[in-house]
Amino acid sequence: MKKVIIVGAGLAGSYMAYTLGTKGYNVEVFEKRQDPRSASYGSGRSINLVVGHRGWTALKYAGIEEPIRQIVVPAHGRQIHDIEGNESYFPYSIKGKAIHSISRSEFNKKLVELADSLPNVSLHFNTSCSGVDTKAGIAYFVGDNNPIEVKADLIVGADGAGSAVRKSLQGIPRFNFSQEYIDSGYKEVHIPAAEDGSPQLNLDALHIWPRGQFMLMGLANTDNGFTGTVFAPYDGEFGLDHLHTAEDGLRYFKKYFKDAIPLIPNLGEQWENNPTSALAIIRCKPYHWGSNTMLIGDAAHAIVPFYGEGMNASLEDVRVFCELLDTHGDSDLQAVLQEYSKQRVPAGNAIADLSLRNFVEMRDLVADPKFQLRKKIEAKVQRNNPELWTPLYTQVKFTNIPYYDALMEGQRHDVIMEEVLAMPGIENNWDSDEVEQMILKAL
Ligand SMILES: Cc1cc2nc3c(=O)[nH]c(=O)nc-3n(C[C@H](O)[C@H](O)[C@H](O)COP(=O)(O)OP(=O)(O)OC[C@H]3O[C@@H](n4cnc5c(N)ncnc54)[C@H](O)[C@@H]3O)c2cc1C
Numbered sequence: 535m536k537k538v539i540i541v542g543a544g545l546a547g548s549y550m551a552y553t554l555g556t557k558g559y560n561v562e563v564f565e566k567r568q569d570p571r572s573a574s575y576g577s578g579r580s581i582n583l584v585v586g587h588r589g590w591t592a593l594k595y596a597g598i599e600e601p602i603r604q605i606v607v608p609a610h611g612r613q614i615h616d617i618e619g620n621e622s623y624f625p626y627s628i629k630g631k632a633i634h635s636i637s638r639s640e641f642n643k644k645l646v647e648l649a650d651s652l653p654n655v656s657l658h659f660n661t662s663c664s665g666v667d668t669k670a671g672i673a674y675f676v677g678d679n680n681p682i683e684v685k686a687d688l689i690v691g692a693d694g695a696g697s698a699v700r701k702s703l704q705g706i707p708r709f710n711f712s713q714e715y716i717d718s719g720y721k722e723v724h725i726p727a728a729e730d731g732s733p734q735l736n737l738d739a740l741h742i743w744p745r746g747q748f749m750l751m752g753l754a755n756t757d758n759g760f761t762g763t764v765f766a767p768y769d770g771e772f773g774l775d776h777l778h779t780a781e782d783g784l785r786y787f788k789k790y791f792k793d794a795i796p797l798i799p800n801l802g803e804q805w806e807n808n809p810t811s812a813l814a815i816i817r818c819k820p821y822h823w824g825s826n827t828m829l830i831g832d833a834a835h836a837i838v839p840f841y842g843e844g845m846n847a848s849l850e851d852v853r854v855f856c857e858l859l860d861t862h863g864d865s866d867l868q869a870v871l872q873e874y875s876k877q878r879v880p881a882g883n884a885i886a887d888l889s890l891r892n893f894v895e896m897r898d899l900v901a902d903p904k905f906q907l908r909k910k911i912e913a914k915v916q917r918n919n920p921e922l923w924t925p926l927y928t929q930v931k932f933t934n935i936p937y938y939d940a941l942m943e944g945q946r947h948d949v950i951m952e953e954v955l956a957m958p959g960i961e962n963n964w965d966s967d968e969v970e971q972m973i974l975k976a977l
Contacts, residue, residue, distance in 0.1 A: 536687040536864055539564065539673050541663040541699050545638070546831030546848035547692030548645035553596045553856050555652035562684065563649065564675050566662035566693075570642045581722070582753040582761045583641065584609075584740070584842035585634045586931040592849035595856070598648055605644065606634035607754040613739035614900055615750075619793040623739060624900075624909065628917050631932050633740065633842070635753045663693060665702040671826040673699070688867060689827045695816055697833035703823050710819040716838055716890070718748070719774050719812045720765045723804045725797045727758035734797045735760055742896055743791050748772070749897040750791050762794065765813075765840075765897065780806040813838045815886050820875035821851075825868035830855070835882030840893040841930060847885050847937070851878055877936075884937035888930060888944070908951050911964050915973050922977055923947075950976040 538554055540547045543565035551563045585606060593599040610632045611625040626633065649655045661677030666689050673689050675682040691699025703709045728734050733754070735741055741752035741760070748766035755761060768775045777786050783805025787795050795801060816836035822828040831848030854877055858870045899905040915923045926944035929935045935943075950973055954960065963969060 538688045538690060539684055539686040540690045540692050541673060542693035543646055543657060544692060544694055545642055545645060545845050546852060548642065548649050549849055550690060550692060550830060550852045551649035551655050552645060553852060555649060555655040561655040563657045564661045564663060565659050569659045570639060570646055581638045582635050582755060583638050583845050585636050586843065586846045588850045588934055589846040591934055592853040595853045601644060605640050605756060606636045607737060607756055608632035608634050609740045609754065610738050613736055613741045615741060615743045615793060616901060627928055627932055628913055633931060637755060663698040666699050666827060668823045668827045687826060691829040691833040692831050694832045695836035700818060700829055700833050713814055713816045715812055715814045718765055718767045719810050720763050721810045722808055723762040723798055723801060725752060725760040725762045731758060733758040742900060743794065744897050744901040745790050746898055750794060774810050817883060817886060819879050821878050822871035822875050828871055828874065835886060837886045837889045838893060840896055841889040843885050843889060843930065854878060880938040881936055884941040888937060888941055904955055907961065907964060908955060911954065915970055918970065919974065
């Protein structure tokens with residue numbers, strides 16, 4: 535059986551190690567950090583992730599949906615907190631579907647544990663890749679100060695946004711790469727459970743405090759606490775570049791997120807001590823080179839987190855690649871890799887664009903009455919004509935429709951809904967047959 539090297543034991547790398555391992559490949563994984571199962575791992579990395587339909591499809595494909603279902607918290611809708619402290623709840627789907635929150639470190643531990651349970655998968659921690667030679671099919675590593683060279687039939691770069699594997703490809707003519715920072719960053723604050731252990735916010739929702747150019751978001755943890763994340767521009771009086779101290783943080787929250795203050799006992803301290811992180815979009819093309827090197831996950835497409843799809847897209851990369859192997863076998867790996875790039879590059883670019891688009895929706899539009907009206911109209915049209923109208927959010931989060939097709943369909947919906955929302959008196963007759971017929975005709 536062919537030998538595969540996977541660089542990086544993050545979510546994409548450990549999932550791929552398990553999946554290829556179950557197919558009988560001889561897999562070696564090299565991870566620069568310590569084993570995520572070790573006691574000291576994960577401090578300061580409280581990030582929660584949303585698992586959507588694509589993530590579940592990938593987990594199901596590998597037969598590991600059930601163990602992951604044990605460690606998620608469902609959310610059936612968005613709970614919007616306005617500046618006065620009023621709250622409103624919007625279900626995600628007319629069919630009662632939910633997204634699921636999961637701790638990134640717990641998820642990673644579980645995937646590493648599953649990969650490690652297979653006899654033909656070996657994991658090496660504290661071993662960092664320094665580059666690859668795609669002609670020779672060799673990856674270079676440094677572990678315990680000793681350089682190591684490993685040869686394989688396939689080298690997989692699953693080493694995240696700063697990928698060393700991708701950097702090796704970037705030196706090759708005709709390999710395309712771009713990186714763009716957005717002008718916003720983020721900072722996390724932890725919202726603990728109440729003293730009696732009960733949740734302080736509705737557990738069944740993703741909480742958003744939309745404030746125009748910035749927002750606070752809250753995603754549930756399994757211990758009834760929430761991870762709160764402020765996404766905001768760096769510039770301006772209330773930009774992250776001007777909010778360093780505990781007093782700055784408290785002043786900011788008093789002005790914009792007053793109702794969240796009682797939920798966070800040591801807010802000032804957290805604000806001052808927790809890091810501010812930047813957000814970048816990385817694109818490249820193709821996602822493979824020659825017959826022995828490929829990129830998956832953030833190494834191929836790092837996106838902003840506003841659709842909660844980076845990890846879902848990463849698992850989908852692996853599922854699509856494995857299905858190509860199922861169909862074509864691995865005797866002509868180059869052909870399989872070419873097909874993988876053909877399908878996944880447009881997907882990566884589309885989800886990068888969709889994620890930026892959702893930033894505007896989350897921080898700004900969800901508080902806009904016109905946007906809320908649009909959601910109501912779309913839900914009605916969908917309810918009456920489910921085969922004709924699937925809202926963009928549903929396509930991205932609750933189906934496996936290729937991201938590119940979802941983006942195109944979403945843009946078509948925008949044009950139609952712009953016309954509908956410009957109709958005189960739409961606020962009063964949005965529920966009428968006339969409006970529904972107009973939308974169906976435009977479709
Ligand atoms: C604030 C925030 C919120 C997010 N929310 C969501 C969400 O709700 N839903 C969602 O789907 N996605 C979300 N994401 C995106 C998600 O975290 C990533 O898309 C996902 O972690 C990518 O997985 P990966 O395995 O490709 O990369 P990573 O998770 O970055 O893993 C890469 C691994 O490679 C290792 N590595 C790096 N360099 C080397 C080297 N040279 N040698 C060996 N090993 C190396 C790293 O140590 C790491 O373990 C979010 C991201 C952020 C920042």
